[in-house]
Amino acid sequence: MSETFQTTGAAVSDAELLDRATSAVRTAGSALRERFGDVVPYETRDELMRALAGNDDAALDILRPVLTELRPGAGWVEDELDGGALPDGEWWVVDPVEGNVNHLHALPEWAVTATLVRDNQPVLTVVHLPLTGETYTALRGGGAHLDGRPLRVSPTADLGLGLVATSQARPDEDEEVVRRVGSSITAMLFDALVVRTAVPATLHLVNVAAGRIDAFWQFAGARADLLPGALLVTEAGGRISDAGGRPWTPQSDSFLAAAPGVHTQAVTTLSR
Incomplete structure (x- = not known):
């Protein structure tokens, strides 16, 4: 079930937030797709970290302003490697290039993700695969979908x-x-x-x-x-x-x- 919350001047449901977040994630994915191609060379850990940060920044420059405007009171998780519980309230948990090292190695297994967490419970998420164009979304109580089609887990019992x-x-x-x-x-x-x-x-x-x-x-x-x-x-x-x-x-x-x-x-x- 979609709840309704106040953003900058207007009440917006979680379903509407998901739609807007999905658009932003897809736009970030397009920017990363333009950066994808040849293997990015590096010889030191510092060079690797700079290359990873370049990809992250290209996506965050698109995602951060949009998601912040959608939920101006929400916190922002800066480090995608952080673990543990979050403080109470709302947080955007974003991985601007999930599988960033694959992107640098010209491998196709990477994505852009954004998840809104409320009191340590994920309430909506977007996972976009720019190379295939697939977008996976989920809304708490509203199901999981691939490009609008409902998803169900395997019936396997063995x-x-x-x-x-x-x-x-x-x-x-x-x-x-x-x-x-x-x-x-x-x-x-x-x-x-x-x-x-x-x-x-x-x-x-x-x-x-x-x-x-x-x-x-x-x-x-x-x-x-x-x-x-x-x-x-x-x-x-x-x-x-x-x-x-x-x-x-x-x-x-x-x-x-x-x-x-x-x-x-x-x-x-x-x-x-």
Whole structure:
């Protein structure tokens, strides 16, 4: 159900906010598509960070003014790698180039995302894939959609027949997380049909919401790469938890999104 809130002078529903945010995200995607092409060379970490920041800034120059005007009282999450709970109130959680390193390497797996979070609950999200033109949207209580078409998670009820995926949350993870990721992939290789491993997380999660992938898990993680997919999967009828089956929050140290028919089996596998 769409709620109504005051912006600059007029009451705007969450559904209207979603429409306007979607337009801004698509415009940012067009700007990034113009920057996409050859592999961007770099020889040092500083050069890599400057190249990543150049892409981020190209998108943020479009997104920040529009989203700020839509919700002038909302906070803004500056670092897409940040995790944990947010203070109460409204926040825009934006990843201007989800999969930025792929963009720099001329790989197609990248997106632009914007999510409005209210009291630590995502209420609307947009995920746009500029190279395919696909736009995934979700509104709390209003369902998940791909270019206006409703999404539903997979009906698969046997993990042994399932396609599952995981992702590296961030570079330079500590040793405990790295080892946990490795052991979980090994466990899933035994129990699932096929295991996919790639970044970014959001592109796996839109596939869970669309019924193309049966489960996705990740250890650690940031708000920007999990909140959009969490809302999309939930609104498409999927189940969200941590890897142990407990309710997921931004403070959790793991994340699992799955079709209901394989969720319990995935928890069992990841809890070994």
